[in-house]
Amino acid sequence: MSFFDRHRIFLYQHYLLYAIAFLIPIFPRIVPLFIVLFGGLSIFAMAKGYSRAEMSEVSILLLMFFFLHLIGMLYTENTSRGWFDIEVKLSLMAFPLVFVGFRFVNTTNFNRTLRMFLYGSVTASLFCIAQSAYKVFWLDMKYFHFITSRFSVTVHQSYFALYLIFAMVILAYLEWPLVKKDRKRTLMNVLIIITLSVSVLLTGSKTGFIMWAVIALGLTGVFVREMKHKWVPILGLTVLMSIMGAIFQGAPLLQSRITNMLEVAQKDEVNPASTESTAVRYLVYSSTFEVIRSQDWFGQGTGDFQDVLDDIYNEKGYTSAAEEHLNAHNLFLQSWISLGIPGLIIILGIFLVMTVQAIRNQDALLLGFTALFFILSMTESTFNVQVGVVFFSFFTVFLARRSGSKGVLPDEEESDEPVTLT
Numbered sequence: 001m002s003f004f005d006r007h008r009i010f011l012y013q014h015y016l017l018y019a020i021a022f023l024i025p026i027f028p029r030i031v032p033l034f035i036v037l038f039g040g041l042s043i044f045a046m047a048k049g050y051s052r053a054e055m056s057e058v059s060i061l062l063l064m065f066f067f068l069h070l071i072g073m074l075y076t077e078n079t080s081r082g083w084f085d086i087e088v089k090l091s092l093m094a095f096p097l098v099f100v101g102f103r104f105v106n107t108t109n110f111n112r113t114l115r116m117f118l119y120g121s122v123t124a125s126l127f128c129i130a131q132s133a134y135k136v137f138w139l140d141m142k143y144f145h146f147i148t149s150r151f152s153v154t155v156h157q158s159y160f161a162l163y164l165i166f167a168m169v170i171l172a173y174l175e176w177p178l179v180k181k182d183r184k185r186t187l188m189n190v191l192i193i194i195t196l197s198v199s200v201l202l203t204g205s206k207t208g209f210i211m212w213a214v215i216a217l218g219l220t221g222v223f224v225r226e227m228k229h230k231w232v233p234i235l236g237l238t239v240l241m242s243i244m245g246a247i248f249q250g251a252p253l254l255q256s257r258i259t260n261m262l263e264v265a266q267k268d269e270v271n272p273a274s275t276e277s278t279a280v281r282y283l284v285y286s287s288t289f290e291v292i293r294s295q296d297w298f299g300q301g302t303g304d305f306q307d308v309l310d311d312i313y314n315e316k317g318y319t320s321a322a323e324e325h326l327n328a329h330n331l332f333l334q335s336w337i338s339l340g341i342p343g344l345i346i347i348l349g350i351f352l353v354m355t356v357q358a359i360r361n362q363d364a365l366l367l368g369f370t371a372l373f374f375i376l377s378m379t380e381s382t383f384n385v386q387v388g389v390v391f392f393s394f395f396t397v398f399l400a401r402r403s404g405s406k407g408v409l410p411d412e413e414e415s416d417e418p419v420t421l422t
Contacts, residue, residue, distance in 0.1 A: 009045050013038060013102055017113045020394060022120040025163040026127075026154055028387050035094050042101030058357070058400040059096035061350045062393060066092040068346060072302035072339050082303025088386055091393040099397050110402055114170045114365075121167035122192060124154045125199040132202075144253050148204035159387045161208025162376050164196045165215055166395075169368045171196075172219055177226065194240065201244050204257055206278070207379045211372050216240070272317045280320050281329055281379070287312040287321070288328045291337055299340030308337070327384055331377035334384065354400060363403040369395055 016038040023031050069086055076082045128151050135145040144150060152160040175189050200212045216237060223233030248254050257277075270279045291300070291308050300308050306325055313322035328334040335343040351374055358367035373382065373392055382388035 006045075006048070009041055009048075013041050013045075014109050014112075016041070017109075017398075018116040021113050021117040022123075024117065024391055024394065025121045025124040025160070025167075028155060028390060031390055032090075032094075035091070035098060038102075039094065039098035042098050044101075046101035054401075055096060055100055056397070056400045058350060058353055059099065059397050061346060061353060062092045062096050062396065065343070065346045065350065066090075068339050068343055069302045072299065072343075075298070076301030076303040078301075078303040078307055080303070081306060082301065085302050085384070089383055089389055091386070091390045092383070095393040095397045099401060111174055113398070114174060117163075118167045118170045118174070118192075121163050122195065124160070125164060125195055128153055128160075128199065128202075129195075143251065147202050147251055147253055151199075151202045151204075155387045156385070157203040158205040158207055158376060158380055159382075159385070159391070161200045161203045161205040162211065162372060163391070164200050164203075165208065165211045166369060166372055168193060168196050168215060168219075169365065169372070173365045177223075190236075194243065197240055197244060198247060201247055201254070204254055206257055207376055209258075211375050214371070214375070215368070273319050275320045280318075280326065283313075283316075283318045284309075284321055284326050284329050285333070287316070287318065288330070288333045288337055292333070295337070295340070297340050299336065299338050299343060302338060305334070305338045327381045329379060329381055331380070331382045334381040350396075354396065357400060357403055361403045363399070366399045366403045369399055 016034050020031055020034050020038070023034070066089055069089060073079065073082050073086070131153060132146040132151050135141040135150075136143060149157055151157070154160065155163070171189065171192055175185075197212065197216075200208050220233045220237045223236075224230050227233060270282050272283065274280060274283070287309055290312060295308075299305075306327060309327070310322055310325060312318075313326075328337055332344060332347060335347045351370060354366065354370045357363070358370060376382055376388075380388065382392065
């Protein structure tokens with residue numbers, strides 16, 4: 001058998017999918033290498049006639065959004081920043097294109113890919129817990145090495161919280177119902193949920209808390225509807241909240257993140273020199289809206305958005321925002337200020353199409369992914385960092401292709417027989 005026959009090409013592609021999914025939460029910097037290899041195999045498969053070109057509606061929108069950034073380079077002055085932004089967003093083009101020549105996975109291999117991301121997230125969580133425990137209990141460092149950025153050492157804390165919460169959604173999708181006759185499997189599911197939930201708390205991400213609460217309440221509601229004994233999921237949520245509450249109460253730094261946020265929300269004015277994250281975000285948002293009100297309909301350009309924001313920060317004395325060169329910290333405002341109304345429409349269109357497709361196909365996994373990323377994008381410019389754009393591009397194309405293919409794949413492709421070496 002040839003090393004590059006039809007069966008083996010698809011086998012290699014599946015292995016690369018597993019590697020990408022596993023490495024995203026652990027070592028995202030190496031993921032581009034696997035994207036290139038996956039794309040090369042897709043081109044080879046199309047050239048050999050092993051698969052036909054196919055692209056989903058969401059993939060087309062991602063390509064449109066990427067090429068709109070290229071158009072934005074035509075009227076940008078800071079070209080060095082502009083090309084850096086293009087480099088960061090390459091995944092918006094890469095994943096739609098590399099999936100073009102991919103004969104889509106069957107159910108078994110689709111679930112395996114999801115499981116690899118779950119395994120990667122649990123591994124990353126355990127690693128973060130272990131390194132923090134080593135610092136605090138072995139090296140006798142302060143307790144705060146167990147929280148915020150000192151805990152989340154693999155990726156930025158807000159994105160790490162997103163990964164962990166989506167891993168919980170995947171676990172519920174793959175293992176539903178989570179309570180099984182096999183007690184060992186049930187216990188393992190419970191331990192994974194507790195580990196991931198505690199890790200979300202330890203990231204100190206305020207948006208992460210919100211995303212976790214949405215998913216926890218949503219899953220509890222489904223359990224209450226589906227289970228015979230309604231008290232069991234309510235008791236489970238109570239125990240889980242009690243564990244997290246005890247950790248929260250014992251970590252003054254975590255408490256301060258919530259109390260500071262509430263204090264800022266109650267104030268009529270915010271100190272321009274404030275360094276507290278919620279206060280600084282308020283100053284960033286007000287600056288962003290000021291720019292949007294005065295800019296042209298086509299925006300500032302791919303590379304000039306930061307220069308314009310920095311000018312506002314310096315003019316108003318927002319020292320912390322100016323020193324850190326903070327972006328808009330909101331995907332939609334970031335798109336609006338950079339690419340104007342066209343950018344805002346396309347990015348909203350991407351989320352709209354994903355939501356409609358998920359509802360139409362009754363795809364809870366795609367809907368959960370879309371909702372989680374939307375929530376995080378309200379407080380982060382998620383396409384301005386690779387840990388955000390790679391994660392989004394991969395799972396958007398992966399989940400949308402699968403969701404759109406339900407019920408219409410050829411029998412051979414929809415077979416649950418896994419792709420393996422023979």
